[in-house]
Amino acid sequence: MWLAILVAALGCYALKLAGLSLPQRVLSNPVVERVADLIPVALLAALIAVQVWSAGPSLTIDARTAGLAFAVVALLLRAPFLVVVIGAAAVAALIRLV
Amino acid sequence: MSQAPLPSAERSGIIRDAVAVGVATGAYGISFGAVAVSSGLSVLQACALSLLVFTGASQFAFVGVVAAGGAPIGGAMTAILLGTRNALYGLRLAPLLQWSGARRVGAAQILIDESTAMSVNRDTVPAARLGFVATGVSVFVLWNAATLAGALAGTAMGDPRNYGLDAAVGAAFLALLWPRLGVARSRVVAILAAGVALALVPFTAAGVPVLAAGAVALLGGVLSPPRGEA
Structure with a gap:
């Protein structure tokens, strides 16, 4: 891990x-x-896809998708960066709660 | 380009903006610290990334690959590929900052999205330099402090999924990507890259899908017609 951090x-x-x-x-x-x-x-798009729709070696749709959907809407409404990020987390957390 | 010293009103305006940008990025640094720790890094490793790598998207990519179970060195490669945009920023900023030697070596560490954005739009060399240094230092200090706070909080609060932190990472990447999607070519590359990455997830080691998606950028750049003719 440390070697990778230095690289x-x-x-x-x-x-x-x-x-x-x-x-x-x-x-x-x-x-x-x-x-x-x-x-x-390309890298950011790939990171989003892998981050949101993969769980280990399988593909899945879960609360993270709802978080990303919130982010899309917030960005369309020109919300500031923090609103986008915290809002997406809150939406995902709420869905897991119910 | 003018070398005249800055009026004090412009000076304090630039510094005020720089601090505001630092505070906003710092809040984001808290989520980096928490996500890094939940991905399996130690508090010290999370802080080392923020101090030494110091470029947010690359750091998130690094911990993202590690969290998905990928080899750390794969995370490092993804981080470096994402860091290529900083080289482009440098090319744009070099004639504005006009620094050489030790100053250039120091300036390189704080060459990031935010310091570039706060520098490229200035009309004079002193204003460009102040915008760059004030923003770079402000973000550096607050980003690192926030990483430490986030990493400590992350160790204390248990499963980050309960707070939706895993969803926050995707949203943060999307917010970074968003301003680049204005061009049709970029939208096509983004969709293809996401598709390639997802298609590879079941068959390759973690970290490989994202790196492979980088090839889409290479193909897109070589094959697409010049800007304006697309």
Whole structure:
């Protein structure tokens, strides 16, 4: 676990420093720019899906789905970040309670 | 770009905004601490992630993979892939901040979503630097304090599912993703990536589905037509 934490720390720091140090023309390559734009989109979408609809090796729909649905509505209404996150937790917790 | 010193009203305005952003992120850091501990990390490990990795989405990804039963190193890889966006922020900020040497090395650690957002929209170098440093330091201090508080609370309060904390993580990722969905290409990539990840869940080790979804970004970037023609 500690090794993985160090790897993540070094990797993330190196990326930050590289951004400040690399020549600006890297960004002018259109394929690099598009891929770099899309990586967070793909990873975040995959993280959401796995986080909400998987339980170990199986797929499932439970209270987390309701939490995510709340988050969608809150984001459509331009609610602040904390309202989205805490509200989603509250909805899931309430459903488990009843 | 102007190098003139800042008027004091602008100065205090920037600092006030920076503290507000820090407080908001700090509240979010509490949930990170609690989720990290419930995923099987120790309080010390949760704090080490916030101190050393210090980029929220990557940290949540790390503990998310570990919580799903994945190898920690798989969590690290996902965290690093998500951290690539910070390199892009750096490229945009370098001409605004105009720092080199030790200052650049220090600035890199607080180069995150929030410090970038509070810096890129400034008109002068001093304003950009103040926005960056004030926000970066404010978020760093409150994020780390909040992680410790959340991790301690998480150990004390038992099963985090009772509080819906597992649902909070998905919502947090969605909130981070939301502003990027304005472009049609991004929406297509997001749906395909989620589909690929879910399809792989039953057949692969935890952590692999998310990393594999990164390939969708690669394909999307290489295959799609340039911006404006899509």
